[in-house]
Amino acid sequence: MAQSPVPFPSTYQPNPSISRQWIAFKVIHKTGGPSWAVVDAFTYDLHPEASSYLHYLFGSARSTNTIRAYAQRLAAFFTWLGPARLNWADGVPVVSRFIRELAVSALPASEQDTAYREPRYRSGKTLNQYAAALTQFYMWAARSDLISEKTAAGFYETRIAYGFSGDRLLPGKVSRSRAVRVKEVEEAPKFLDEEGAGSLLAATANRRDRFLVALMLETGLRIGEALGLRTEDLHLFQDSRAVGCATAGPHIHVRRRQNPNAALSKSATPRRVPVTEAVCTLYHLYVEDRIDRLAVDSSPMVFVNLYSRSHLGEALKYSNAIKMFYRSSTRTGPRVNPHMTRHTAATRWKRAGVPGPDVQELLGHRSATSQHVYEHATDQDLRDAIEAVRPIPRGQL
Ligand SMILES: [Zn+2]
Structure with missing residues:
Protein backbone atom coordinates (compact mmCIF):
# COMPACT_ATOMS: atom_id res chain seq x y z
CA MET A 1 0.00 0.00 0.00
CA ALA A 2 1.37 3.41 -0.94
CA GLN A 3 1.97 5.57 2.08
CA SER A 4 1.64 9.30 1.84
CA PRO A 5 4.44 11.23 3.52
CA VAL A 6 3.42 11.96 7.08
CA PRO A 7 4.71 14.79 9.17
CA PHE A 8 6.53 14.07 12.39
CA PRO A 9 3.87 14.40 15.07
CA SER A 10 5.86 16.46 17.55
CA THR A 11 6.19 19.36 15.10
CA TYR A 12 2.98 18.86 13.19
CA GLN A 13 0.12 21.15 14.13
CA PRO A 14 -2.85 18.85 14.16
CA ASN A 15 -5.96 19.93 12.35
CA PRO A 16 -8.66 19.84 15.01
CA SER A 17 -11.19 18.60 12.48
CA ILE A 18 -9.29 15.35 11.97
CA SER A 19 -7.33 15.02 15.20
CA ARG A 20 -8.96 13.93 18.35
CA GLN A 21 -7.45 13.52 21.69
CA TRP A 22 -8.38 10.17 23.16
CA ILE A 23 -8.10 9.46 26.84
CA ALA A 24 -8.56 6.46 29.10
CA PHE A 25 -11.77 6.94 31.01
CA LYS A 26 -13.09 5.01 33.97
CA VAL A 27 -16.60 3.68 33.51
CA ILE A 28 -18.94 1.68 35.68
CA HIS A 29 -20.09 -1.38 33.86
CA LYS A 30 -23.80 -2.12 34.04
CA THR A 31 -23.02 -5.25 36.05
CA GLY A 32 -21.57 -2.92 38.67
CA GLY A 33 -17.84 -3.43 38.15
CA PRO A 34 -15.41 -0.65 37.32
CA SER A 35 -13.89 -0.81 33.86
CA TRP A 36 -12.19 1.48 31.37
CA ALA A 37 -13.07 2.93 28.01
CA VAL A 38 -11.33 5.18 25.51
CA VAL A 39 -13.22 8.43 25.03
CA ASP A 40 -12.74 11.73 23.22
CA ALA A 41 -11.24 14.17 25.74
CA PHE A 42 -13.71 16.92 24.77
CA THR A 43 -16.91 15.26 23.60
CA TYR A 44 -16.65 12.04 25.66
CA ASP A 45 -17.61 10.05 22.57
CA LEU A 46 -16.52 6.45 22.92
CA HIS A 47 -13.79 5.25 20.61
CA PRO A 48 -15.69 2.34 19.04
CA GLU A 49 -12.98 -0.25 18.43
CA ALA A 50 -10.86 0.51 21.49
CA SER A 51 -13.85 0.58 23.80
CA SER A 52 -15.29 -2.64 22.37
CA TYR A 53 -11.96 -4.32 22.95
CA LEU A 54 -11.78 -3.05 26.55
CA HIS A 55 -15.31 -4.27 27.07
CA TYR A 56 -14.19 -7.68 25.82
CA LEU A 57 -11.28 -7.63 28.32
CA PHE A 58 -13.75 -6.78 31.09
CA GLY A 59 -15.86 -9.76 30.03
CA SER A 60 -12.73 -11.97 30.12
CA ALA A 61 -12.34 -11.08 33.81
CA ARG A 62 -9.07 -9.20 33.31
CA SER A 63 -8.08 -7.06 36.30
CA THR A 64 -9.11 -3.41 36.39
CA ASN A 65 -5.44 -2.39 36.45
CA THR A 66 -4.74 -4.38 33.30
CA ILE A 67 -7.75 -2.87 31.55
CA ARG A 68 -6.67 0.62 32.61
CA ALA A 69 -3.13 0.04 31.28
CA TYR A 70 -4.54 -1.18 27.95
CA ALA A 71 -6.90 1.79 27.81
CA GLN A 72 -4.04 4.24 28.31
CA ARG A 73 -1.90 2.58 25.63
CA LEU A 74 -4.76 2.44 23.14
CA ALA A 75 -5.67 6.08 23.85
CA ALA A 76 -2.07 7.14 23.17
CA PHE A 77 -2.03 5.12 19.95
CA PHE A 78 -5.32 6.47 18.58
CA THR A 79 -4.41 10.04 19.54
CA TRP A 80 -1.12 9.67 17.66
CA LEU A 81 -2.89 8.24 14.59
CA GLY A 82 -4.88 11.42 13.93
CA PRO A 83 -2.07 13.83 13.05
CA ALA A 84 -0.07 11.00 11.47
CA ARG A 85 -3.04 10.46 9.10
CA LEU A 86 -2.64 6.72 9.23
CA ASN A 87 -5.27 4.03 9.26
CA TRP A 88 -4.96 1.70 12.22
CA ALA A 89 -6.35 -1.19 10.15
CA ASP A 90 -3.10 -1.30 8.14
CA GLY A 91 -1.58 -3.20 11.04
CA VAL A 92 2.11 -3.81 11.59
CA PRO A 93 3.57 -0.85 9.62
CA VAL A 94 1.40 1.58 11.61
CA VAL A 95 2.13 -0.01 14.97
CA SER A 96 5.87 -0.20 14.22
CA ARG A 97 5.91 3.45 13.36
CA PHE A 98 4.04 4.38 16.50
CA ILE A 99 6.48 2.43 18.67
CA ARG A 100 9.48 3.99 16.91
CA GLU A 101 8.15 7.49 17.46
CA LEU A 102 7.27 6.73 21.05
CA ALA A 103 10.86 5.59 21.54
CA VAL A 104 12.28 8.96 20.45
CA SER A 105 9.71 11.16 22.21
CA ALA A 106 11.04 12.47 25.51
CA LEU A 107 8.94 11.98 28.59
CA PRO A 108 7.75 15.08 30.43
CA ALA A 109 10.32 16.10 33.05
CA SER A 110 9.74 14.46 36.39
CA GLU A 111 9.43 16.46 39.58
CA GLN A 112 11.84 14.01 41.18
CA ASP A 113 14.71 15.00 38.96
CA THR A 114 14.89 18.75 39.27
CA ALA A 115 18.66 18.54 39.40
CA TYR A 116 19.14 16.41 36.34
CA ARG A 117 17.56 17.82 33.23
CA GLU A 118 18.60 15.43 30.48
CA PRO A 119 15.54 14.30 28.56
CA ARG A 120 14.26 10.92 29.62
CA TYR A 121 12.86 8.27 27.32
CA ARG A 122 10.65 5.25 27.73
CA SER A 123 12.55 2.07 28.47
CA GLY A 124 12.57 -0.88 26.08
CA LYS A 125 10.38 -2.64 28.63
CA THR A 126 7.72 0.09 28.49
CA LEU A 127 7.80 0.18 24.68
CA ASN A 128 7.29 -3.57 24.62
CA GLN A 129 4.29 -3.19 26.90
CA TYR A 130 2.77 -0.85 24.29
CA ALA A 131 3.65 -3.28 21.48
CA ALA A 132 2.16 -6.22 23.39
CA ALA A 133 -1.07 -4.36 24.19
CA LEU A 134 -1.52 -3.28 20.57
CA THR A 135 -0.74 -6.78 19.28
CA GLN A 136 -3.43 -8.18 21.57
CA PHE A 137 -5.84 -5.52 20.35
CA TYR A 138 -5.18 -6.49 16.71
CA MET A 139 -5.68 -10.19 17.49
CA TRP A 140 -9.06 -9.32 18.92
CA ALA A 141 -9.78 -7.13 15.86
CA ALA A 142 -9.05 -10.09 13.58
CA ARG A 143 -11.39 -12.34 15.55
CA SER A 144 -14.02 -9.60 15.29
CA ASP A 145 -13.50 -9.37 11.50
CA LEU A 146 -12.31 -5.75 11.72
CA ILE A 147 -9.03 -6.56 10.00
CA SER A 148 -8.05 -9.27 7.54
CA GLU A 149 -6.39 -12.54 8.51
CA LYS A 150 -3.40 -11.45 6.46
CA THR A 151 -3.01 -8.22 8.42
CA ALA A 152 -3.34 -10.14 11.67
CA ALA A 153 -0.79 -12.74 10.57
CA GLY A 154 1.82 -9.97 10.23
CA PHE A 155 1.84 -9.52 14.00
CA TYR A 156 3.50 -12.85 14.66
CA GLU A 157 6.56 -14.53 13.31
CA THR A 158 6.46 -18.28 13.36
CA ARG A 159 9.59 -20.30 13.85
CA ILE A 160 9.83 -24.03 13.61
CA ALA A 161 12.71 -25.70 15.37
CA TYR A 162 13.95 -28.73 13.42
CA GLY A 163 15.69 -31.59 15.09
CA PHE A 164 17.15 -34.94 14.15
CA SER A 165 15.32 -38.11 14.98
CA GLY A 166 17.82 -40.83 14.22
CA ASP A 167 19.08 -39.60 10.86
CA ARG A 168 15.89 -37.87 9.82
CA LEU A 169 15.40 -34.14 10.18
CA LEU A 170 11.95 -33.52 11.59
CA PRO A 171 10.05 -30.38 12.43
CA GLY A 172 9.83 -29.92 16.15
CA LYS A 173 8.61 -27.16 18.40
CA VAL A 174 6.72 -24.33 16.76
CA SER A 175 7.23 -20.97 18.40
CA ARG A 176 5.52 -17.71 17.73
CA SER A 177 7.07 -14.39 18.56
CA ARG A 178 5.66 -10.93 18.37
CA ALA A 179 6.71 -9.11 15.21
CA VAL A 180 6.67 -5.64 16.74
CA ARG A 181 9.12 -5.71 19.57
CA VAL A 182 11.88 -3.57 20.92
CA LYS A 183 15.24 -4.78 22.04
CA GLU A 184 15.45 -4.25 25.75
CA VAL A 185 18.88 -2.86 26.33
CA GLU A 186 20.20 -3.25 29.81
CA GLU A 187 20.23 0.09 31.49
CA ALA A 188 23.56 1.56 32.38
CA PRO A 189 24.26 1.25 36.09
CA LYS A 190 22.91 4.19 38.00
CA PHE A 191 25.75 4.31 40.47
CA LEU A 192 29.52 4.30 40.36
CA ASP A 193 31.66 1.51 41.72
ZN1 LIG B 1 25.38 21.95 63.13
Whole structure:
Protein backbone atom coordinates (compact mmCIF):
# COMPACT_ATOMS: atom_id res chain seq x y z
CA MET A 1 0.00 0.00 0.00
CA ALA A 2 1.37 3.41 -0.94
CA GLN A 3 1.97 5.57 2.08
CA SER A 4 1.64 9.30 1.84
CA PRO A 5 4.44 11.23 3.52
CA VAL A 6 3.42 11.96 7.08
CA PRO A 7 4.71 14.79 9.17
CA PHE A 8 6.53 14.07 12.39
CA PRO A 9 3.87 14.40 15.07
CA SER A 10 5.86 16.46 17.55
CA THR A 11 6.19 19.36 15.10
CA TYR A 12 2.98 18.86 13.19
CA GLN A 13 0.12 21.15 14.13
CA PRO A 14 -2.85 18.85 14.16
CA ASN A 15 -5.96 19.93 12.35
CA PRO A 16 -8.66 19.84 15.01
CA SER A 17 -11.19 18.60 12.48
CA ILE A 18 -9.29 15.35 11.97
CA SER A 19 -7.33 15.02 15.20
CA ARG A 20 -8.96 13.93 18.35
CA GLN A 21 -7.45 13.52 21.69
CA TRP A 22 -8.38 10.17 23.16
CA ILE A 23 -8.10 9.46 26.84
CA ALA A 24 -8.56 6.46 29.10
CA PHE A 25 -11.77 6.94 31.01
CA LYS A 26 -13.09 5.01 33.97
CA VAL A 27 -16.60 3.68 33.51
CA ILE A 28 -18.94 1.68 35.68
CA HIS A 29 -20.09 -1.38 33.86
CA LYS A 30 -23.80 -2.12 34.04
CA THR A 31 -23.02 -5.25 36.05
CA GLY A 32 -21.57 -2.92 38.67
CA GLY A 33 -17.84 -3.43 38.15
CA PRO A 34 -15.41 -0.65 37.32
CA SER A 35 -13.89 -0.81 33.86
CA TRP A 36 -12.19 1.48 31.37
CA ALA A 37 -13.07 2.93 28.01
CA VAL A 38 -11.33 5.18 25.51
CA VAL A 39 -13.22 8.43 25.03
CA ASP A 40 -12.74 11.73 23.22
CA ALA A 41 -11.24 14.17 25.74
CA PHE A 42 -13.71 16.92 24.77
CA THR A 43 -16.91 15.26 23.60
CA TYR A 44 -16.65 12.04 25.66
CA ASP A 45 -17.61 10.05 22.57
CA LEU A 46 -16.52 6.45 22.92
CA HIS A 47 -13.79 5.25 20.61
CA PRO A 48 -15.69 2.34 19.04
CA GLU A 49 -12.98 -0.25 18.43
CA ALA A 50 -10.86 0.51 21.49
CA SER A 51 -13.85 0.58 23.80
CA SER A 52 -15.29 -2.64 22.37
CA TYR A 53 -11.96 -4.32 22.95
CA LEU A 54 -11.78 -3.05 26.55
CA HIS A 55 -15.31 -4.27 27.07
CA TYR A 56 -14.19 -7.68 25.82
CA LEU A 57 -11.28 -7.63 28.32
CA PHE A 58 -13.75 -6.78 31.09
CA GLY A 59 -15.86 -9.76 30.03
CA SER A 60 -12.73 -11.97 30.12
CA ALA A 61 -12.34 -11.08 33.81
CA ARG A 62 -9.07 -9.20 33.31
CA SER A 63 -8.08 -7.06 36.30
CA THR A 64 -9.11 -3.41 36.39
CA ASN A 65 -5.44 -2.39 36.45
CA THR A 66 -4.74 -4.38 33.30
CA ILE A 67 -7.75 -2.87 31.55
CA ARG A 68 -6.67 0.62 32.61
CA ALA A 69 -3.13 0.04 31.28
CA TYR A 70 -4.54 -1.18 27.95
CA ALA A 71 -6.90 1.79 27.81
CA GLN A 72 -4.04 4.24 28.31
CA ARG A 73 -1.90 2.58 25.63
CA LEU A 74 -4.76 2.44 23.14
CA ALA A 75 -5.67 6.08 23.85
CA ALA A 76 -2.07 7.14 23.17
CA PHE A 77 -2.03 5.12 19.95
CA PHE A 78 -5.32 6.47 18.58
CA THR A 79 -4.41 10.04 19.54
CA TRP A 80 -1.12 9.67 17.66
CA LEU A 81 -2.89 8.24 14.59
CA GLY A 82 -4.88 11.42 13.93
CA PRO A 83 -2.07 13.83 13.05
CA ALA A 84 -0.07 11.00 11.47
CA ARG A 85 -3.04 10.46 9.10
CA LEU A 86 -2.64 6.72 9.23
CA ASN A 87 -5.27 4.03 9.26
CA TRP A 88 -4.96 1.70 12.22
CA ALA A 89 -6.35 -1.19 10.15
CA ASP A 90 -3.10 -1.30 8.14
CA GLY A 91 -1.58 -3.20 11.04
CA VAL A 92 2.11 -3.81 11.59
CA PRO A 93 3.57 -0.85 9.62
CA VAL A 94 1.40 1.58 11.61
CA VAL A 95 2.13 -0.01 14.97
CA SER A 96 5.87 -0.20 14.22
CA ARG A 97 5.91 3.45 13.36
CA PHE A 98 4.04 4.38 16.50
CA ILE A 99 6.48 2.43 18.67
CA ARG A 100 9.48 3.99 16.91
CA GLU A 101 8.15 7.49 17.46
CA LEU A 102 7.27 6.73 21.05
CA ALA A 103 10.86 5.59 21.54
CA VAL A 104 12.28 8.96 20.45
CA SER A 105 9.71 11.16 22.21
CA ALA A 106 11.04 12.47 25.51
CA LEU A 107 8.94 11.98 28.59
CA PRO A 108 7.75 15.08 30.43
CA ALA A 109 10.32 16.10 33.05
CA SER A 110 9.74 14.46 36.39
CA GLU A 111 9.43 16.46 39.58
CA GLN A 112 11.84 14.01 41.18
CA ASP A 113 14.71 15.00 38.96
CA THR A 114 14.89 18.75 39.27
CA ALA A 115 18.66 18.54 39.40
CA TYR A 116 19.14 16.41 36.34
CA ARG A 117 17.56 17.82 33.23
CA GLU A 118 18.60 15.43 30.48
CA PRO A 119 15.54 14.30 28.56
CA ARG A 120 14.26 10.92 29.62
CA TYR A 121 12.86 8.27 27.32
CA ARG A 122 10.65 5.25 27.73
CA SER A 123 12.55 2.07 28.47
CA GLY A 124 12.57 -0.88 26.08
CA LYS A 125 10.38 -2.64 28.63
CA THR A 126 7.72 0.09 28.49
CA LEU A 127 7.80 0.18 24.68
CA ASN A 128 7.29 -3.57 24.62
CA GLN A 129 4.29 -3.19 26.90
CA TYR A 130 2.77 -0.85 24.29
CA ALA A 131 3.65 -3.28 21.48
CA ALA A 132 2.16 -6.22 23.39
CA ALA A 133 -1.07 -4.36 24.19
CA LEU A 134 -1.52 -3.28 20.57
CA THR A 135 -0.74 -6.78 19.28
CA GLN A 136 -3.43 -8.18 21.57
CA PHE A 137 -5.84 -5.52 20.35
CA TYR A 138 -5.18 -6.49 16.71
CA MET A 139 -5.68 -10.19 17.49
CA TRP A 140 -9.06 -9.32 18.92
CA ALA A 141 -9.78 -7.13 15.86
CA ALA A 142 -9.05 -10.09 13.58
CA ARG A 143 -11.39 -12.34 15.55
CA SER A 144 -14.02 -9.60 15.29
CA ASP A 145 -13.50 -9.37 11.50
CA LEU A 146 -12.31 -5.75 11.72
CA ILE A 147 -9.03 -6.56 10.00
CA SER A 148 -8.05 -9.27 7.54
CA GLU A 149 -6.39 -12.54 8.51
CA LYS A 150 -3.40 -11.45 6.46
CA THR A 151 -3.01 -8.22 8.42
CA ALA A 152 -3.34 -10.14 11.67
CA ALA A 153 -0.79 -12.74 10.57
CA GLY A 154 1.82 -9.97 10.23
CA PHE A 155 1.84 -9.52 14.00
CA TYR A 156 3.50 -12.85 14.66
CA GLU A 157 6.56 -14.53 13.31
CA THR A 158 6.46 -18.28 13.36
CA ARG A 159 9.59 -20.30 13.85
CA ILE A 160 9.83 -24.03 13.61
CA ALA A 161 12.71 -25.70 15.37
CA TYR A 162 13.95 -28.73 13.42
CA GLY A 163 15.69 -31.59 15.09
CA PHE A 164 17.15 -34.94 14.15
CA SER A 165 15.32 -38.11 14.98
CA GLY A 166 17.82 -40.83 14.22
CA ASP A 167 19.08 -39.60 10.86
CA ARG A 168 15.89 -37.87 9.82
CA LEU A 169 15.40 -34.14 10.18
CA LEU A 170 11.95 -33.52 11.59
CA PRO A 171 10.05 -30.38 12.43
CA GLY A 172 9.83 -29.92 16.15
CA LYS A 173 8.61 -27.16 18.40
CA VAL A 174 6.72 -24.33 16.76
CA SER A 175 7.23 -20.97 18.40
CA ARG A 176 5.52 -17.71 17.73
CA SER A 177 7.07 -14.39 18.56
CA ARG A 178 5.66 -10.93 18.37
CA ALA A 179 6.71 -9.11 15.21
CA VAL A 180 6.67 -5.64 16.74
CA ARG A 181 9.12 -5.71 19.57
CA VAL A 182 11.88 -3.57 20.92
CA LYS A 183 15.24 -4.78 22.04
CA GLU A 184 15.45 -4.25 25.75
CA VAL A 185 18.88 -2.86 26.33
CA GLU A 186 20.20 -3.25 29.81
CA GLU A 187 20.23 0.09 31.49
CA ALA A 188 23.56 1.56 32.38
CA PRO A 189 24.26 1.25 36.09
CA LYS A 190 22.91 4.19 38.00
CA PHE A 191 25.75 4.31 40.47
CA LEU A 192 29.52 4.30 40.36
CA ASP A 193 31.66 1.51 41.72
CA GLU A 194 34.71 2.33 43.88
CA GLU A 195 36.92 2.63 40.86
CA GLY A 196 34.48 4.83 38.95
CA ALA A 197 33.99 7.11 41.95
CA GLY A 198 37.76 7.34 42.46
CA SER A 199 38.46 8.22 38.84
CA LEU A 200 35.68 10.81 38.75
CA LEU A 201 37.20 12.47 41.80
CA ALA A 202 40.71 12.30 40.39
CA ALA A 203 39.54 13.79 37.06
CA THR A 204 38.20 17.00 38.62
CA ALA A 205 40.16 19.99 37.41
CA ASN A 206 40.37 22.10 40.57
CA ARG A 207 39.95 22.05 44.32
CA ARG A 208 36.42 23.40 44.31
CA ASP A 209 35.18 20.70 41.97
CA ARG A 210 37.03 18.03 43.91
CA PHE A 211 35.38 19.16 47.14
CA LEU A 212 31.96 19.26 45.45
CA VAL A 213 32.28 15.76 43.99
CA ALA A 214 33.75 14.29 47.18
CA LEU A 215 31.02 15.89 49.28
CA MET A 216 28.28 14.54 47.02
CA LEU A 217 29.78 11.04 46.87
CA GLU A 218 30.16 10.96 50.62
CA THR A 219 26.88 12.53 51.73
CA GLY A 220 24.52 11.66 48.88
CA LEU A 221 23.45 15.31 48.64
CA ARG A 222 21.43 16.29 45.59
CA ILE A 223 23.26 18.69 43.29
CA GLY A 224 20.72 21.39 44.13
CA GLU A 225 21.29 20.86 47.83
CA ALA A 226 25.07 21.03 47.45
CA LEU A 227 24.96 24.20 45.34
CA GLY A 228 22.51 25.74 47.79
CA LEU A 229 24.85 25.30 50.76
CA ARG A 230 25.95 28.45 52.57
CA THR A 231 29.12 28.71 54.58
CA GLU A 232 26.98 28.98 57.72
CA ASP A 233 25.62 25.47 56.97
CA LEU A 234 29.06 23.92 57.32
CA HIS A 235 29.85 22.96 60.88
CA LEU A 236 33.18 21.34 60.18
CA PHE A 237 34.29 21.37 63.78
CA GLN A 238 34.61 18.61 66.35
CA ASP A 239 32.40 20.71 68.58
CA SER A 240 29.89 23.19 67.14
CA ARG A 241 28.38 24.42 70.39
CA ALA A 242 30.19 27.73 70.00
CA VAL A 243 28.02 28.38 66.93
CA GLY A 244 24.90 27.20 68.71
CA CYS A 245 24.69 23.63 67.39
CA ALA A 246 24.74 20.55 69.61
CA THR A 247 25.51 18.00 66.89
CA ALA A 248 28.86 16.35 67.60
CA GLY A 249 31.64 16.07 65.04
CA PRO A 250 31.96 17.75 61.63
CA HIS A 251 28.66 17.91 59.73
CA ILE A 252 26.63 20.00 57.34
CA HIS A 253 23.05 21.24 57.51
CA VAL A 254 20.74 20.89 54.52
CA ARG A 255 17.96 23.46 54.63
CA ARG A 256 15.27 24.39 52.19
CA ARG A 257 15.49 27.90 50.83
CA GLN A 258 15.65 29.90 47.65
CA ASN A 259 19.21 30.49 46.53
CA PRO A 260 20.82 32.94 44.11
CA ASN A 261 22.03 30.15 41.80
CA ALA A 262 18.43 28.89 41.53
CA ALA A 263 19.44 25.84 43.52
CA LEU A 264 16.59 24.77 45.71
CA SER A 265 17.00 22.21 48.39
CA LYS A 266 14.17 19.80 47.76
CA SER A 267 13.76 18.56 51.31
CA ALA A 268 11.08 20.33 53.27
CA THR A 269 12.53 19.04 56.51
CA PRO A 270 16.04 20.19 57.25
CA ARG A 271 18.59 17.49 57.98
CA ARG A 272 22.17 17.23 59.13
CA VAL A 273 24.70 14.97 57.51
CA PRO A 274 28.03 14.08 59.12
CA VAL A 275 31.16 14.44 57.02
CA THR A 276 34.60 12.87 57.34
CA GLU A 277 37.89 14.62 58.06
CA ALA A 278 38.91 13.87 54.48
CA VAL A 279 36.06 16.00 53.13
CA CYS A 280 36.85 18.76 55.65
CA THR A 281 40.42 18.80 54.33
CA LEU A 282 39.19 19.14 50.74
CA TYR A 283 37.02 22.06 51.84
CA HIS A 284 39.93 23.86 53.49
CA LEU A 285 42.04 23.42 50.35
CA TYR A 286 39.20 24.91 48.30
CA VAL A 287 38.96 27.85 50.73
CA GLU A 288 42.68 28.54 50.20
CA ASP A 289 42.01 28.91 46.47
CA ARG A 290 38.98 31.04 47.17
CA ILE A 291 41.00 33.45 49.34
CA ASP A 292 43.78 33.56 46.72
CA ARG A 293 41.48 34.25 43.81
CA LEU A 294 38.90 36.64 45.19
CA ALA A 295 39.95 40.16 46.11
CA VAL A 296 36.50 40.73 47.57
CA ASP A 297 34.45 37.79 48.74
CA SER A 298 30.94 38.72 49.76
CA SER A 299 29.07 35.57 48.78
CA PRO A 300 27.47 33.53 51.53
CA MET A 301 27.44 30.54 49.17
CA VAL A 302 29.86 27.64 49.57
CA PHE A 303 30.23 27.04 45.83
CA VAL A 304 31.22 30.11 43.81
CA ASN A 305 32.88 30.81 40.47
CA LEU A 306 36.64 30.99 40.95
CA TYR A 307 38.28 29.60 37.90
CA SER A 308 36.88 31.71 35.09
CA ARG A 309 37.06 35.46 34.68
CA SER A 310 33.34 35.92 34.25
CA HIS A 311 31.01 36.13 37.22
CA LEU A 312 33.93 35.71 39.59
CA GLY A 313 32.76 35.08 43.14
CA GLU A 314 29.13 34.55 42.16
CA ALA A 315 27.19 31.43 43.07
CA LEU A 316 28.07 28.41 40.95
CA LYS A 317 25.17 27.64 38.64
CA TYR A 318 23.46 24.32 38.07
CA SER A 319 24.31 24.29 34.39
CA ASN A 320 28.01 24.83 35.04
CA ALA A 321 28.10 22.19 37.75
CA ILE A 322 26.44 19.67 35.44
CA LYS A 323 28.92 20.48 32.67
CA MET A 324 31.73 19.97 35.16
CA PHE A 325 30.40 16.49 35.96
CA TYR A 326 30.21 15.60 32.28
CA ARG A 327 33.67 16.99 31.58
CA SER A 328 35.31 15.22 34.50
CA SER A 329 33.67 11.89 33.87
CA THR A 330 34.17 11.67 30.11
CA ARG A 331 37.91 12.02 30.65
CA THR A 332 37.96 8.59 32.21
CA GLY A 333 34.86 6.71 31.16
CA PRO A 334 31.14 6.91 30.55
CA ARG A 335 29.38 10.16 31.25
CA VAL A 336 28.28 10.64 34.85
CA ASN A 337 25.30 12.75 35.75
CA PRO A 338 25.34 14.36 39.19
CA HIS A 339 22.45 12.27 40.45
CA MET A 340 24.60 9.15 40.15
CA THR A 341 26.66 10.32 43.12
CA ARG A 342 23.53 10.13 45.28
CA HIS A 343 22.81 6.57 44.14
CA THR A 344 26.47 5.78 44.73
CA ALA A 345 26.33 7.01 48.32
CA ALA A 346 23.12 5.08 49.01
CA THR A 347 24.54 1.91 47.46
CA ARG A 348 27.75 2.13 49.49
CA TRP A 349 25.82 2.60 52.72
CA LYS A 350 23.55 -0.33 52.01
CA ARG A 351 26.50 -2.54 51.11
CA ALA A 352 28.23 -1.53 54.32
CA GLY A 353 25.20 -2.76 56.26
CA VAL A 354 23.75 0.63 57.26
CA PRO A 355 20.11 0.06 58.32
CA GLY A 356 17.46 1.19 55.83
CA PRO A 357 15.89 3.90 58.03
CA ASP A 358 19.32 5.49 58.60
CA VAL A 359 19.96 5.53 54.83
CA GLN A 360 16.56 7.18 54.37
CA GLU A 361 17.37 9.80 56.95
CA LEU A 362 20.78 10.57 55.43
CA LEU A 363 19.16 10.97 52.03
CA GLY A 364 16.46 13.22 53.48
CA HIS A 365 13.66 10.89 52.48
CA ARG A 366 10.69 10.64 54.68
CA SER A 367 10.84 7.34 56.51
CA ALA A 368 10.08 4.39 54.28
CA THR A 369 7.31 3.22 56.58
CA SER A 370 5.17 5.15 59.00
CA GLN A 371 6.55 3.02 61.84
CA HIS A 372 9.78 4.89 61.54
CA VAL A 373 8.24 8.32 61.90
CA TYR A 374 9.13 8.52 65.58
CA GLU A 375 12.31 6.55 65.26
CA HIS A 376 15.13 8.89 64.44
CA ALA A 377 18.70 7.92 63.92
CA THR A 378 21.06 9.36 66.49
CA ASP A 379 24.01 11.52 65.48
CA GLN A 380 26.21 8.52 66.16
CA ASP A 381 24.12 6.27 63.89
CA LEU A 382 24.53 8.73 61.04
CA ARG A 383 28.25 9.14 61.66
CA ASP A 384 28.70 5.38 61.79
CA ALA A 385 26.97 5.19 58.41
CA ILE A 386 29.23 7.83 56.83
CA GLU A 387 32.31 6.15 58.25
CA ALA A 388 31.20 2.59 57.47
CA VAL A 389 32.23 2.97 53.85
CA ARG A 390 35.85 2.97 52.77
CA PRO A 391 37.17 6.39 51.76
CA ILE A 392 37.22 6.97 48.03
CA PRO A 393 40.79 7.43 46.76
CA ARG A 394 41.13 11.17 46.26
CA GLY A 395 43.89 11.39 43.71
CA GLN A 396 46.61 14.04 43.77
CA LEU A 397 45.82 17.65 44.48
ZN1 LIG B 1 25.38 21.95 63.13
